[in-house]
Structure formats: structure tokens, C-alpha cells
Amino acid sequence: MNLFKRAWWRLTGHLGKTLMLVGLFFVICTLVLSGFLIQSAATRAAASAKNSVGAVATMQLDVNALLDSGRMQQRKDSGQPGMIGAEGDLHRSLVDKICKSSVVANCNYRxxxxxxxxxxxxxxxxxxxxAGQDNRGADFFxxxxxxxxxxxxxxxxxxSKLIAGSGIKPDSKSDMVVIxxxxxxxxxxxxxDKIKLKAIVRHPDGRIGFKEIGFIVGGIxxxxxxxxxxxxxxxMAPSNQIYVTPGGATRLDSKKVGADGGCSTRPPSRCATPPTWAS
Structure with missing residues (x-):
């Protein structure tokens, strides 16, 4: 009992020191409790981010696998490299099915x-x-x-940001262009405005030609x-980057747009876009 009495007398006899110790104890307790609260909030935020933010997947053609499969189409002249045939196409209809999946939040291809x-x-x-510099091969959009x-x-x-018109959407027409x-x-x-751009035409005999393709400016x-x-x-200049639909890019390759929106000179049932895709 004397121990508690002496402790009380000690606290009341040095009131300033007692108040300082009580204040310090309060600050320490506050910091400890704040640390626990911050840790708990960070854990909940990380769990929420894992549920809302998914992975970005990119699909593209594995050329080495295609070569190993022996499905690369060879030219008649054995000295020429092989060509990627129908087996190397990634069908647009297949990718559209992936894009419509319930686990896919956003999807794009190029x-x-x-x-x-x-x-x-x-x-x-x-x-x-x-002066004197050869620009052939670079004077393109x-x-x-x-x-x-x-x-x-x-x-x-x-x-980049759209300042006029509208951007390209999955249902945009193949003659739309954004400049x-x-x-x-x-x-x-x-x-x-209606404009014309030239598409490259590769003739069977190896000659290169051009033909004009009509587009409508849908956005700027x-x-x-x-x-x-x-x-x-x-x-290479960013200003000369234009955007078209996958079907529009097919037209610029001088090919017909298939029934499923794909691209090739093959029948529409086998028509597919070239295998360069990005998420």
C-alpha cells in the first residue's frame, strides 16, 4: 500500500514532469495505432487492386514455330525466302470471340x-x-x-488526343481514316472530307504499282x-501517322475485306487479318 501512496505523491509532487510523460506516452500510442491502421488499409488496397487490375496479353505470330512446322510457303525460285501462307493468319473472328469474353475488360488489335x-x-x-538523299522507301504515311x-x-x-470527329470503334466502316x-x-x-490514298500493288511478276483507295476523314x-x-x-514523323480500321489496312494492302472483316485475296470463309496484333 505504501508503494502506491509514494507513487502518487511522486506524480503529484512533480506535476510538470508527470504531464510531459503522459503526453509522450499518448504520442507513442497514437503512432503505434496509426501504423496498424495504415498497414491494414494498404493490405485492403492491394487486395482490391488485384481484383480490379488484370494482366495485359499480347498475341503475335511465332515465326520460328511456323518455320519448324514446315508450313511456310516456298516461292518457285528457291533462292527467294518463303512466304507466310494461310496457316500463319490469325483469324479476326477468333480474336473477336476472345474480346467478347466475360474475363476480358478491353481488347484491341493492330x-x-x-x-x-x-x-x-x-x-x-x-x-x-x-540534297542528294534518296528518300525512296520512306515517303509514306x-x-x-x-x-x-x-x-x-x-x-x-x-x-495523342482526338480534337475533331470521332475515333475508330469496332463497328467503324472500312473507309474511315483518322489523321x-x-x-x-x-x-x-x-x-x-473524302480523300484518296495510294495502295501498294504487288504484281505476280514482281513489279510494284499503286492504285488509289477512297477514304472518309472520320476524325482529326x-x-x-x-x-x-x-x-x-x-x-518516322508522328504527324504522318494515320489510323484506319483493320479492314481499311486490308484495302491499303490491295486485298478484299472478307465477310468477317478479315483480309486476304482468298475466299471470305478463309479470310483473315495478318498476324500482327497488340492488346
Whole structure:
């Protein structure tokens, strides 16, 4: 009993020191409890993120596997490399089934192509090529056939944004094209204008030709990358990037769009888009 009395006298006899110790004890307890609360909240947030954020999957052709399978089509001239045949196509109808799955939140695919400029639609080239430089092979628009423009990485991260018209959607028509604003200004183009671009035609005898393909400007976008003060090959410049539908990219390859939206010169039942896809 004397122990408690002496402790009480000690606390009341040094009131300032007692208040300081009580305050310090309160601060320590508060910090410990806050740490437990933060740890618990972080655990719940991590569990919630795992449930809401999924993995990004990318599909593309495994050329080595195709070569090992012996299904690469060989040219008549044995000195020429093999060609990817029907076995190398990834059918659009199959990918559309994957995109409609309940476990897939978003889906996109891409078909690479190029378009030759015409008198109506010229390339944006603020700095001309140096004298004597051969520009053949680079004087093209880089045309990406995409299923959904909003799912393209440059539009997702904000490097590009739509400023007029609408973007490409899964139900967009094959004659829709989205161009960059610098190309639109250079050629005095606006939304709903009808334009023509040249598609590359590869003849059986090896000759290369061009034919004009009609498109309608469905949208105009802005890319945040400014023009440099030096020459850049036109196809490498962000301003000369255009977007079309997968069917539009098929048309730029001088092929017919199949019944399922695929691409080939084969019958529609076997028509498929080339095997370059991105999530």
C-alpha cells in the first residue's frame, strides 16, 4: 500500500514532469495505432487492386514455330525466302470471340500498313530532305489498322488526343481514316472530307504499282510531339501517322475485306487479318 501512496505523491509532487510523460506516452500510442491502421488499409488496397487490375496479353505470330512446322510457303525460285501462307493468319473472328469474353475488360488489335500520298493528301514535312538523299522507301504515311483507337497506347497515355470527329470503334466502316492535325492543316482537310490514298500493288511478276483507295476523314487527332528542326524521314514523323480500321489496312494492302472483316485475296470463309496484333 505504501508503494502506491509514494507513487502518487511522486506524480503529484512533480506535476510538470508527470504531464510531459503522459503526453509522450499518448504520442507513442497514437503512432503505434496509426501504423496498424495504415498497414491494414494498404493490405485492403492491394487486395482490391488485384481484383480490379488484370494482366495485359499480347498475341503475335511465332515465326520460328511456323518455320519448324514446315508450313511456310516456298516461292518457285528457291533462292527467294518463303512466304507466310494461310496457316500463319490469325483469324479476326477468333480474336473477336476472345474480346467478347466475360474475363476480358478491353481488347484491341493492330494491322500494320502504309499509304502512298497523293496530289490531294501530301505528307507533312516541315524540313526538306538534304540534297542528294534518296528518300525512296520512306515517303509514306504509316497506317495502323486498329479495332479501337481509344485503346492505342499513345491515346491511353495522353500523348495523342482526338480534337475533331470521332475515333475508330469496332463497328467503324472500312473507309474511315483518322489523321493528325498538321496533315489536316497542310491539306486543308476537315471531318467528313473524302480523300484518296495510294495502295501498294504487288504484281505476280514482281513489279510494284499503286492504285488509289477512297477514304472518309472520320476524325482529326493531335500528337504532342512537336516538329524537330532537322530532317526526319516522313514515315518516322508522328504527324504522318494515320489510323484506319483493320479492314481499311486490308484495302491499303490491295486485298478484299472478307465477310468477317478479315483480309486476304482468298475466299471470305478463309479470310483473315495478318498476324500482327497488340492488346
Amino acid at each position: 494491322k500494320d500498313s502504309v499509304a502512298e500520298p497523293t496530289d490531294q493528301v501530301k505528307l507533312h514535312q516541315p524540313v526538306p530532305a538534304p 504509316k497506317a495502323d489498322g486498329v479495332r479501337d483507337l481509344d485503346a492505342v497506347s499513345t491515346f491511353r497515355n495522353g500523348d 493528325e492535325e498538321r496533315v489536316a492543316k497542310d491539306n486543308h482537310l476537315k471531318v467528313a 487527332y493531335q500528337n504532342n510531339t512537336a516538329d524537330t528542326g532537322t530532317y526526319v524521314p516522313p514515315m
